[in-house]
Amino acid sequence: MRKRTAIAVATGVVTCGLLVPATVFATDALTNSSSSSAQAVKVKLSGNQWWLTGSVTIPGAKPGWKLEFDVKDGAVPQIYQGRTTVSGKHVTVTPDTYQGGEFNFGVDLAGKQTSYELTNFKLDGKPVDVQGASWKEGGSTPTPSPDPSKPPTPDPSKPPTPDPSKPPTPQPGGELKPGETWVSDKSLKMSAEFKDWGTSGQLDFTITNTGTKDLASWSAAYGLEAWLQPGDSWGDASATVQKELKRLLLTGKAPLKAGASAKVSVATTQPGPDGRPPVDAGKPAAAWRGATPFIDAAAYPTPDLAQISKDTGIKQFVLGFVVGDTQGKGLPRWGSDALTPAQHMAQQIADLRKAGGDVAISFGGENGHELAVDHKSAQELAKTYQGIIDRYNINKIDFDVEGSVQTNTAANKRRAEAVKILQDNAKKSGKALHVSLTLPSLATGLVQDGKNVLKSFTDAGARPDVVNVMAMMMGQSVPDMGKYGDAVIMAGEHLHQQLKDFFPNKSDAELWRMVGITPNIGKNNGDGGQGVGDKGVVSVADMKKIEKFAADKNIGMLSMWSVGRDQQCKNGAVQFDNACSGAKQEKYDFSKAVAQYTKEWTVGK
Structure with a gap:
């Protein structure tokens, strides 16, 4: 499947001044x-x-x-x-x-x-x-009176009484705790507001001179949270990150008059979990719904899951895709380097769960850095996966393995071993974890690369609950491009037979419960191109036929790519498009057909 991205956040490093005390000699x-x-x-x-x-x-x-x-x-x-x-x-x-x-x-x-x-x-x-x-100190440079470098000697007979309403002000050379502030003059008051947009954020500062005298120069500092990466700044002060002191320093660009305020904003990015507490996204559902279409979580505007559920009848979705950053550091991202898994989708997931729905999160996809490639050990990879699981409080994960990464033997081994670690840890803690493995397919089922990925799981002792075929863009393996829906069903039938080689002790019924089918709704690329005319199309009628097949066989997962494409193209065009299906339809016809599949099972069993 293809990962779609429509949001880009510009970040950078800001050149700015360092701390200048309130009283200086220069x-x-x-x-x-x-x-x-x-x-x-x-x-x-x-x-x-x-x-x-x-x-x-x-x-x-x-x-x-x-x-x-x-x-x-x-x-x-x-x-x-x-x-x-x-x-x-x-x-x-x-x-x-x-x-x-x-x-x-x-x-x-x-x-x-x-x-x-x-x-x-x-x-x-x-x-x-x-x-x-x-x-x-006390040298030839003129020293103001009183000398700021020589604090007054306290009277031991009169110990100072601490003001509990005023926390100690950190010295200019010291580090700050997260969220803690410092100002260079006692007349300055500083407020900070953090706006978290999930994929990015913004720190807004207001510094007010509450005194009666103008300040020729001023500065302030803010203690940075470990997960926050400041970028570009704008406003009445320059900003710089002092990593050693764990803080952001603001230096005024102009004098600050008595009673006046300065405003500064700093763009931020959030690079993955990194110790952040879980988001408030509610509790996951205990049962796994067989009808689970994919949604591009990196799309713009951010999909409103609860509204889509209301409009379609779908209760659960697979959100794709979490990938690695473009620098190959193994930091998880939603869809691109700019979209980070901090708060992204948290509110949408929470709203869906309040309405009785739930989500799975898919790692991988066609584009982007694969986390299994970027990490060098299964233990570290499992830690990154677990960070996303904890962040969104999910019990359903998917691994979409396609493209060149299918042939990366080392990455496939790491991924499988990491999944085994996740499953073992979940079992020890008494938690359920549903795992699906999504692989490219022809009408004849999995190709050899896909089989190798599945084998890496079984060799590592990892247990996929579902093996999901991407029955799409199947080219010359489709017997009749005019009957593309039949080819999708054929792919599911062949997968069922292939699973017998990997799980010989399972019954036919158990193997059908391991089958997942995901067609590309509407127009498919065919035979290395766009197909022939209006052929290579999964129609709404085909989707209904596929749902009936799924219900007859009691398969584990019926999905589609993707809800965001579930609408007719402009002027009814039959074309392969990222934003529409290329089929004749009303909005959400495909999703409504998938929603008819009502099979459920208990997560992790």
Whole structure:
């Protein structure tokens, strides 16, 4: 089956400033440089007892500049942007690929260091005359009064009384707990709102100056959840991720007047479970409904499962497809790198379950990275599968194995072993888990590659409840392209015979309960192309005939690809299309035919 994707979320890394304390002392130096990168360079240094930051602004610079400096005294800075090489106390920084003319660096002094000096600044090999490129507590740099680097000595006779309504403010150099905030001035109030759209999200921040004085500069920080990956930002501040401190830093782009507010938004992506709690999607059904058509969960707009169920009579659906990220890191995704299994489909599943329905989730599909390929061990693969099972509280999973991955012996072995781990763990915990295996088919049943995938299951001791044939696009194996529905039934009959070789101890009735049939509704690709004229079509009448066959044989699963295509094409066109069937029909005619199949069984048995 084909995986359809219509949503794309742009993400990226944002170049921005590092933390600047509320009260700082800084000296700017503007020099005329003849470097190849720019004609003018601006270097800024600032610091206090906890934190020292520096920034170099190169107006109009293109990526490729090189900044060098020496650390005369103190620890080598922690560089948060750019690529850093350190030789002794000589630091060289070059920009990341996305960086232009701004570079920011910082060092966490942890409140212990009393002296810090940076010297010998060079840009593209040419000296940069920087004044104030050193920080010393009580040194030559002008120190405001009171000195922010020297907190007042507490009176031991009068211990401070903690305010229970105000949690301790983290120091600027420290990390934050998830959701915790920090602001650079006590007059600042910060609020954060997270909008979770499942496939992506957005952090919205409001920072208000509640004081009576304007703030020439300001900053704030937000503790990041481990599963959240910030991307592009927009608004009144720049934003950067400080991984070492587990937080997102916001640096104001302009002064913040008394009584005024600054607003910042940051796009996010959610890369898979990664320790996130399960979504509130309700409880799964105990019984497995034999009528379970596929739905493209990556389609746009997101399918409204409860409404579709109401309109069609279908109670359960198979949602496809969960795949790996395009970088091959094994992070699960819905349909593409941009769609992540965080909250996606959670509300739709919950609404369906409230109406008495349920879902299975299918891993794989025709397109995308296969998780079994990306993972290098069955244990890690099983962990990823289990993460999705736990996230949506499901007890029904499908593995759609097609395309080149069918011939990947190592991946097939890992997948099968991972399923065995899942089934064993479910049994130990007293939970039910229904497993179906969806494989390409000809009218003559499974091809050898499909048989090999099934054999990998039996060799590993994994137990598929259903082997589901994709009786679609069967080409020259179809005896009569004008009777495509009969060829679908033929595929199911041949599968039943083939299953006897794998499960010789099962009765005919038990083997029929292992048979799944999934036609491609309407127009099918035929013989390597579009077929001949209006032939190669599964009609609504064919679907009704297939349902009667399924009921007569009491098969385990009757499905179709897909509910999103269950409508007539524009002007009644007979064509293979992702958004319509290419058959003459009213909307949801095929789904309503499948819904007539009312067989059920207990999950996992």
